[in-house]
Amino acid sequence: MADNSQIALRAVGLHKHFGGLNAVSDVSLDVKAGEIHAVIGPNGAGKSTLINLLSGDLSLNAGEILLGDRDITTFGADKRARAGVGRSYQKTTIFQHFTAQENVRLAAQAHSASPLKMSGGIFSDDVVTSRTRDALERAGLTHRANLTASHLSHGEQRQLEIAMVLATQPRVILLDEPLAGMGQAEARGMVALIASLKLNRAVLVVEHDMDAVFELADRLTVMADGQVIASGLPQMVRNDPAVKLAYLGDGDAA
Numbered sequence: 001m002a003d004n005s006q007i008a009l010r011a012v013g014l015h016k017h018f019g020g021l022n023a024v025s026d027v028s029l030d031v032k033a034g035e036i037h038a039v040i041g042p043n044g045a046g047k048s049t050l051i052n053l054l055s056g057d058l059s060l061n062a063g064e065i066l067l068g069d070r071d072i073t074t075f076g077a078d079k080r081a082r083a084g085v086g087r088s089y090q091k092t093t094i095f096q097h098f099t100a101q102e103n104v105r106l107a108a109q110a111h112s113a114s115p116l117k118m119s120g121g122i123f124s125d126d127v128v129t130s131r132t133r134d135a136l137e138r139a140g141l142t143h144r145a146n147l148t149a150s151h152l153s154h155g156e157q158r159q160l161e162i163a164m165v166l167a168t169q170p171r172v173i174l175l176d177e178p179l180a181g182m183g184q185a186e187a188r189g190m191v192a193l194i195a196s197l198k199l200n201r202a203v204l205v206v207e208h209d210m211d212a213v214f215e216l217a218d219r220l221t222v223m224a225d226g227q228v229i230a231s232g233l234p235q236m237v238r239n240d241p242a243v244k245l246a247y248l249g250d251g252d253a254a
Contacts, residue, residue, distance in 0.1 A: 006032045006033050006034070007030045007031070007032055007033075007066075007068070008031055008032060008033045008067070008068060008171055008172050008201065008202035009030070009031040009054065009065070009066070009067055009085070009172045009202055009204070010029075010030050010031075010064075010065070010066040011027060011028055011029050011030075011050075011053075011054060011063065011064070011065050012028050012063055012064040012065075012066075013026050013027075013028055013062065013063045013064065014026070014027045014028070014050070014053055014060060014062070014063035014065070015027075015060065015061045015062040015063055016046075016049055016053055016058060016060060016061055017061055022226050023046050023049040023226050024046045024049050024050055024053060024226050025046075025225075025226045025227050026227065027046070027050060027063075027223070027226075027227065027228055028228070029221050029228070029231060031172060031202045031203075031204045032202055032218075032219070033171075033200070033201060033202045034198055034199070034200070034201075034202070035198055035202060035203070035218035035219055036194065036195070036197075036198050036203045036204075036205060036216050036217055036218050036219075037202070037203065037204045037205070037217065037218065037219045037220070037221065038204075038205050038206075038207060038213045038216060038217035038219070038220050038221070038234075039051075039204065039205070039206045039220075039221045039222075039223060040206075040207070040208070040210070040213055040220065040221075040222055040223070041222055041223035041224050041246070042224060042246065044225075045223040045224050045225065045226070046223050046225075046226040046227075047206045047223055048090065048176060048206065049226075050206075050223070051087070051174050051176050051204070051206055053065070054085070054174055054204070055077055055080060055085060055087045055174055056072075056075055056076050056077035056078075056079070056080040056081075056085070057077050060073065067080070067083055067084060067085060067171065067172065068171070070083065072085075081111070081168060081170075082111060084169075084170050084171035084172060085170060085171070085172050085174065086165035086166075086168050086170030086172070086173050086174070087165065087173065087174035087175070087176070088158070088161045088162060088165060088173075088174070088175050088176060088178060089161075089176055090176045090177045090180060092154075092157050092158065092161060093161065094149050094157060094160055094161060094164070095149060096148075096149050096150040097148060097149070097150065098148070098149055099145065099146050099147060099148055099149065100136065100141050100144050100145050100146070100147055100149055100152065100156075100160050100163070101132060101136065101145040101146060103149055103160055103163075103164055104132045104135050104136055104160070104163045104164050104167045105128060105129075105132045105167075106164075107135075107163075107164035107165070107167040107168055108127075108128045108131040108132050108135065108167035108168070109125070109128050110168070111167070111168040111169065131167050131169065132167060134166075134167075135163040135164070135166040135167040136163050138163065138166050138193075138196070139159045139160065139162050139163035139166065139193060140159055140189070140193065141156065141159055141160060141163055144156060153186070154181055154182065154186070155182050155183070155186030155187075155189065155190060158178055158182070158186075158190060159189075159190070159193060162175075162178070162193060162194075162197070166197075170201060171201055171202065172201065172202045172203075172204070173197055173201060173202070173203045173204070174203075174204050174205075175194065175203065175204070175205040175206070175207075176206050177206055177207055177208065178190055178194060178205065178207065179191070179207060179208075179209045179212055180208075187209065187212065191212050191215060191216060194216055195215075195216055198218075205217075213234075214234055214238065217234045218233075218234075219231070219232065219233065219234070220232065220233070220234045220237045220238075221237075222237060222240075222243045222246070224246040229242050229243065229246055230242060230243045
């Protein structure tokens with residue numbers, strides 16, 4: 001186990017079943033501050049179910065989730081977000097008819113001291129304004145701030161999602177297939193953005209692009225059939241025979 005002082009998010013013995021299907025079975029992992037923890041596995045391995053359990057979008061059948069020292073097992077998605085868990089989804093979830101800046105400002109406002117302040121008051125909130133500006137800059141979208149979200153490229157829309165997450169000032173960021181549907185150039189930019197996210201926070205990413213995974217991951221967990229089959233440093237996991245068999249192929253993975 002990792003040094004407890006560095007663990008931002010801990011999952012212990014997570015179980016989730018849908019009828020007779022065990023989607024996640026006795027899964028435990030630690031996500032450390034200052035690291036990117038990647039979760040990989042074949043389709044149907046339980047990766048997206050796991051991230052939904054961690055974010056609170058799905059409830060557990062059994063297990064425990066800690067954010068730092070705080071037990072958040074019974075928290076719903078909204079309460080976990082306010083506690084410091086931010087996430088993006090496989091499908092883009094933005095307000096298409098709002099500008100990039102308006103999207104990010106809404107996210108910042110939702111996590112401000114006065115989340116229900118509307119109308120002109122939202123624009124006079126210096127904290128919200130600062131968080132909005134900083135998040136857009138971190139995501140590389142300052143020059144696109146006033147563009148309607150529907151006019152952004154697919155890659156820029158994914159950047160916008162991350163900017164919205166950053167505006168909530170999360171301690172932990174959960175990313176579900178952030179490179180999905182991207183061309184090579186956009187993917188390279190997203191990899192650089194994801195790499196920057198671990199500064200002062202923890203990042204868990206589910207991703208199928210193996211080149212990106214091994215470039216980004218400080219720690220790697222492999223799932224198959226709802227269970228963890230290997231977890232540890234990427235090179236160690238990469239050379240695990242069970243991982244080669246289940247996901248990476250039988251050939252040399254080095």
